[in-house]
Amino acid sequence: MQEKALEDAFSQKVNLDIQHVEPKYQNYIVVIGESMRRDYMSLYGYPTKTTPYLDTANGLFLNGYISTAPNTITSLSRTLSLSKGLTYEPSINFVNLANSAGFKSYWLSNQGKMGEFDTPVRKFAILSDEEHFLKNGAYDGPINYQDSELLPSFKHALADRTKQHKLIVVHLMGSHPEFCHRIKHDVYGLEDKELSCYLSSYREFDQLMKKMVGLLNMTKQSYSLIYFSDHGLSNSHQKDQLVYMSHGSEHKSNYEVPFFMLSSDSHQHQLINKPVSAYHFLSLFSDWTGITSKKVTPLSIDQINDKNIKVFNFTNMVNFSDLAPDPAVKISR
Template identity: 40%
Template sequence: MNITLKESLAARGLALSPWTGFYVLQSLLINLALGYPFSLLYTVAFACVLHLLWRAAPRAQKVLLAAVSLIAAFYYPFAQAYGAPNFNTLLALHSTNVEESTEILTIFPWYSYFIAVFIFVLGVIAFRRKHEEKRAWSKIELLCLAFCIGVAFVRPVQEIAWDGVFRISKIGYPVVRFAHDVVTSNRQVLDEQARLAQFANQKDTWNVVAVKPKYHTYVVVIGESARRDALGAFGGHWDNTPFASHVNGTLFTDYIAASGSTQKSLGLTLNRVVDGKPQYQDNFVTLANRAGFQTWWFSNQGQIGQYDTAIASIAKRADEAHFLKSGDFEADKNTRDEDLLKMTAQVLSTPRTQPQMIVLHLMGSHPQACDRTQGKYDVFVQSKETSCYLYSMTQTDDLLSKLYEQLRNTGESFSMVYFSDHGLAFKERGKEVQYLAHDDKFQQNFQVPFMVLSSDDKTHRVIKARRSANDFLRFFSQWTGIQAKEIASPYRFISEQKASPVYITNFQLQKVDFNHLGTDPFSTKSR
């Protein structure tokens, strides 16, 4: 009786085979591996697509599954840390050197690679499925076809509510979305690089109307990946910044970075921005040059080429620029931020009549933090990587202390500003493998330290008023006494005056109200 029923169901296409469950599992893992939120609807729909393709065009199904499984396996570890592909993902792909790529690959937990291999193995199994005899489609399969087509239009219809336009390119299947997002984001990156190349050799358009510097030497220290709540001086739970916590100067406890990654954040911070687009020829270095300052740029970050990145483009505008890392395949992984102090010592040892501006670009707390600290840490918090991250703040604090002493020993008046480009978010929170990575969903991704130390400071001052990195050029103008027609100053940056609401630029290049972001607090648990 059971055999007869089974044969009858099979004849009508109603019997469930092991491959049905197999395709559901594959669909689920591929969905997660490409970085999109879990959706039961798309998981079931894509499993139906795989089944129907097997019935209609098995060779095409095998090619599709082979390609998708391979891509999903490679992307899975990145998806867990960075989500679906976006402008920032593709920008990193274009501008990251081999050294940084190696560091990124070593920060992911081992089980991410295990799941990636598992996805690949499932793809191999599916690819080896033997062909079956063709038969007519059942009613259930025709319903599956209608269901797959209907699901394809769910997201395009939803998009109409947002902008009133129906776009077939907005199909919600993760595989389709991934391809669309990669192509679109890559086009945006190429457009941005084309703009960068266009402006690279253009002269600046600054119209300087006054130059009244208060100090002889100005120093800009650009930190890397430092969350404000990881520094004791800025409200962190650990006493890991003895210099910044006590030095006479001004500390800002509510400074917000422009974006969540180095290139985009500093591109919006250090350049004049028009209609949301950086004008790469008009940056703080060219402004200082135009005002008659002698400018220096010393970096411990890689330089892939002369103008490959927004930051390299700005650096090359200085009178002299030196990179500890060349950024090529032989880039030295072991260069330290402290090595930059040898360069500043050389500059400061020679008396000069011109006002000076020295820029230091640190590696700071860039993941992996344990590579920055050689595995050293003072206090253990949740994981070794998190503990190293906290100690990397102490290393930066020590560098600032030594730089400050160098400046004091010159006998000249000086002022020094330190800030970080962006913060980081916790991944694998609460686990032994907890680490930090770039993100754009939380306030802590943008809450960074900002402080100004001057030779005539008499007190340790804290400013609680919110400030935005989008207003950095306003600060720079007021700080250096360089006034330009292109820079308006509606409020005093170093004050408690209220400024405009703060917006950040996320990885999809959208302006987002900072107050609408979620939170990602720094847990003090030691495990």
């Protein structure tokens, strides 16, 4: 059903009745992560150093961002387009908003290009002016690509000397299971192999962010980068057993994800403790890019006042506060 809705909505680009365009930066980058829980990042207090670069990087780091849903398709369809919960309007999405405002848009992906769990999200990519996928098939195809292999395409997009403002979307494979098949190296070497590889994927992501910021600084152009993960994971294991990380919908950890903003004019590390639903993303994007449209109400993080966040658990909208806790597993050596 949602695939059909996306197919119909993306049959053509839609003009979103732009009223005003006043971007602050030349380059806007949206990095979409995968299966990353907030509580496993040392950035947010995890005792093992999993994000050493981000721990001290200058930028705005939000502690309290809650994803819309617990897997990629259901989450991103509601995050990247206009939605209040059960339904969404695919044609009113962030790529169409940027295109309508005269931005040049790029979509760079290490997710699958075609497949049961890939094609719906790719509909967003089709709307961009330029798209590049490392995988031509499904996300779980026979060849595994590292997220760092997107860096040449990212550098190429930055080098495009268009006079237009740019939106560059980078969709990562991130921390998606199977972790040990996706990482370059297991940097922790724990007896609990699953946890060890999962945490190693965080270290590789942290280094990727450092390299992307380095490339952005080399352009000598103003920029702002937003990162968020589409959803988290559950620790599906019994006490005293090895960790088994999996998709799920019943725990807070399935929705508690990182969100941060790194900008060329950031001069301090600012951590904000505030609940913010990912259902506001389109409004945040509008405010961030300086694009005012009749279809989207711009909102800053300061203007959001979420009291009772609801999430979509595949079938219903449920209170996030009612979900079960699922604390991060600490490393024991």
